[in-house]
Amino acid sequence: MNKDIIQKVRDQSPLIHHLTNQVVMNFTANGLLSFGGTPIMAKAEEEAKDMASIADGILLNIGTITAQELPAMITAGKTANEKGIPVVLDPVGVAATPFRTSVVKEILNTVQPTVIKGNAGEIAHLVEIPWETKGVESIGDGNSVEIALKAAETYQTTAVVTGETDVICSENEYLSNNSGHPILEKITGAGCLLGSILTACLTTNEPIEQQVLTAVEFYGLVAEYAADYSEVSGPGTFLPHFIDALSFEVDKLEKLN
Amino acid sequence: MNKDIIQKVRDQSPLIHHLTNQVVMNFTANGLLSFGGTPIMAKAEEEAKDMASIADGILLNIGTITAQELPAMITAGKTANEKGIPVVLDPVGVAATPFRTSVVKEILNTVQPTVIKGNAGEIAHLVEIPWETKGVESIGDGNSVEIALKAAETYQTTAVVTGETDVICSENEYLSNNSGHPILEKITGAGCLLGSILTACLTTNEPIEQQVLTAVEFYGLVAEYAADYSEVSGPGTFLPHFIDALSFEVDKLEKLN
Amino acid sequence: MNKDIIQKVRDQSPLIHHLTNQVVMNFTANGLLSFGGTPIMAKAEEEAKDMASIADGILLNIGTITAQELPAMITAGKTANEKGIPVVLDPVGVAATPFRTSVVKEILNTVQPTVIKGNAGEIAHLVEIPWETKGVESIGDGNSVEIALKAAETYQTTAVVTGETDVICSENEYLSNNSGHPILEKITGAGCLLGSILTACLTTNEPIEQQVLTAVEFYGLVAEYAADYSEVSGPGTFLPHFIDALSFEVDKLEKLN
Numbered sequence: 089m090n091k092d093i094i095q096k097v098r099d100q101s102p103l104i105h106h107l108t109n110q111v112v113m114n115f116t117a118n119g120l121l122s123f124g125g126t127p128i129m130a131k132a133e134e135e136a137k138d139m140a141s142i143a144d145g146i147l148l149n150i151g152t153i154t155a156q157e158l159p160a161m162i163t164a165g166k167t168a169n170e171k172g173i174p175v176v177l178d179p180v181g182v183a184a185t186p187f188r189t190s191v192v193k194e195i196l197n198t199v200q201p202t203v204i205k206g207n208a209g210e211i212a213h214l215v216e217i218p219w220e221t222k223g224v225e226s227i228g229d230g231n232s233v234e235i236a237l238k239a240a241e242t243y244q245t246t247a248v249v250t251g252e253t254d255v256i257c258s259e260n261e262y263l264s265n266n267s268g269h270p271i272l273e274k275i276t277g278a279g280c281l282l283g284s285i286l287t288a289c290l291t292t293n294e295p296i297e298q299q300v301l302t303a304v305e306f307y308g309l310v311a312e313y314a315a316d317y318s319e320v321s322g323p324g325t326f327l328p329h330f331i332d333a334l335s336f337e338v339d340k341l342e343k344l345n
Numbered sequence: 346m347n348k349d350i351i352q353k354v355r356d357q358s359p360l361i362h363h364l365t366n367q368v369v370m371n372f373t374a375n376g377l378l379s380f381g382g383t384p385i386m387a388k389a390e391e392e393a394k395d396m397a398s399i400a401d402g403i404l405l406n407i408g409t410i411t412a413q414e415l416p417a418m419i420t421a422g423k424t425a426n427e428k429g430i431p432v433v434l435d436p437v438g439v440a441a442t443p444f445r446t447s448v449v450k451e452i453l454n455t456v457q458p459t460v461i462k463g464n465a466g467e468i469a470h471l472v473e474i475p476w477e478t479k480g481v482e483s484i485g486d487g488n489s490v491e492i493a494l495k496a497a498e499t500y501q502t503t504a505v506v507t508g509e510t511d512v513i514c515s516e517n518e519y520l521s522n523n524s525g526h527p528i529l530e531k532i533t534g535a536g537c538l539l540g541s542i543l544t545a546c547l548t549t550n551e552p553i554e555q556q557v558l559t560a561v562e563f564y565g566l567v568a569e570y571a572a573d574y575s576e577v578s579g580p581g582t583f584l585p586h587f588i589d590a591l592s593f594e595v596d597k598l599e600k601l602n
Numbered sequence: 603m604n605k606d607i608i609q610k611v612r613d614q615s616p617l618i619h620h621l622t623n624q625v626v627m628n629f630t631a632n633g634l635l636s637f638g639g640t641p642i643m644a645k646a647e648e649e650a651k652d653m654a655s656i657a658d659g660i661l662l663n664i665g666t667i668t669a670q671e672l673p674a675m676i677t678a679g680k681t682a683n684e685k686g687i688p689v690v691l692d693p694v695g696v697a698a699t700p701f702r703t704s705v706v707k708e709i710l711n712t713v714q715p716t717v718i719k720g721n722a723g724e725i726a727h728l729v730e731i732p733w734e735t736k737g738v739e740s741i742g743d744g745n746s747v748e749i750a751l752k753a754a755e756t757y758q759t760t761a762v763v764t765g766e767t768d769v770i771c772s773e774n775e776y777l778s779n780n781s782g783h784p785i786l787e788k789i790t791g792a793g794c795l796l797g798s799i800l801t802a803c804l805t806t807n808e809p810i811e812q813q814v815l816t817a818v819e820f821y822g823l824v825a826e827y828a829a830d831y832s833e834v835s836g837p838g839t840f841l842p843h844f845i846d847a848l849s850f851e852v853d854k855l856e857k858l859n
Binding site: 366367368369372373407409410412413434438441442443444445532533534573578579580581582584585 | 624627628631632635636641642643645646647648649652653656675707732744841842844845846847849
């Protein structure tokens, strides 16, 4: 982990414009605020270009997207590309329906994402690798690497495949991360908030692989730290500690281990 | 309570597709995840049929509905009827405006709900029984039974009238439940999350009256258990414990009493 | 602080109709419920007039507004004006984009707000006083008073400029409040929930300056009280205590100081 990246986010408090799903808006905003970033969430196409113009980074998350909401996402993403600010695409549930597949294809045809992040089933679907989407568990790390490499290559991007082991691929190199906690699977939007934290880290002036690795490693460490509180008895009591721990120094979080 | 129903939900982790209101999406998703189900929330009409096709149960909750969102609800409900999976209708605030009344009538004209759940004022409105909707308290259990029976008969469904005593009617028989805690009236979406837990219980292969009774009895027991923590000083500190307790074994919850 | 206002809200449990942003709906509903009011949140233009007709107060918050959602806001606001019930306008991020500016101007051209509340940057923008909107900190109290006075005069309303010192102006007099806690800046929707608490206080039959001052003073006191719990280690653990403390007696909250 590159602690300078975490510190830079906190020093600069980057403005991250979220076009994200309705389930996780509150959780994402509170998580990013605690981490040190500044969230904006706006949906109107009329202001998509203006909001993207004042932002330091853009998160596109299709979790509850409708046809009507797509143009604002595309406008925000294109504006980010023109300005040279990072764009993260989180293709939530892209394999579930043809509508989601077509939405993501349309975004990818017009916007160049800095990072695409998703679970193995989602990213596999984007690169047409067969993947068992029934069942929660990831089948194997070998496949995640294949999927991430193919996504990085196909979309000329950095691909992040989350799972028990997170895999990060950029062209022909890859990194992996093992921090994290199974309780994250029992809270809604754990992956969505990671997308926001990741976007914030991408606004720092550091090598992209370091930015992405730091974001996923830090996020997993925060989950481990929060889950370790003796008063945590499930996902409900985990959440407040998780939000808090996103604001903690890396040294404090690491002392646990 | 039929504990097998709770266990089956946890073993099968049914996929519940929610077309629900924006106020409670996060709370509902976290509550169902903790309980043992798998939530999906999608709104686009374009994918309503596809989402319903992969789901094990559907929840239709009109809390913040707009005219534009209605077709997706109807498509999802009709698909569920064709597939033979359960559909729960929660007609939130149906008595408040003519728009809500017309929305619910349109749903009921095209979708056969497995269960209709609501408070006495909502269900009374659906069966044109006069009901005092000003004031929070339910006037009497006698009326709730009359309302539930008439709703079950009119809509050929199982009707659940929630209140201090919950009444469950299916044709000419009825059951009642007294578990629960007044603090549920001080948190938003308590009834909405019950709709989600109920839908999950309906996906098990058990008699419907048992499924419904188990859902409401379990839910009330969870509230009693969570409210009993010494550190709970109001609805804010109740919520994390309530979410946690939805994941607990029935035996653990019952030890309190 | 006029404690009678707090008590009257709790005795009457006013119905506050919210047309507010998607980020804060759950938090706002839980906060107002805990405080003692009754929230409704509906978005459909078809029922805007009917909902406003049964409400005791209206909150218009443009946080995630789209062009499509504007007519319902205007209808609700106009209905409130006709009925003589209070309307609070929270022009969230109005300075950020021309779209937001035009939305707020359209509301102000058709609806007479009882109170306009916002931070210094938002209210300054409404009265065309230059204001540094980059950066989180307010520059000075002197300016806040000038901004609030000009807004009160321009829009014939009571203006509330929130900040380290909150300034309340009605025509040519002004009041200020210093209760509050910096942790409110680290949770999303702190200002939005204040708008809801404020609307509830406006439904009591007391002088408007007292209603507004009581709302902001009480809200800040609640934040101070909740932040003081030894187990609060950040915004995540603050939130449950903050929601709880909104339900406490003023005497209990004041004992802290």
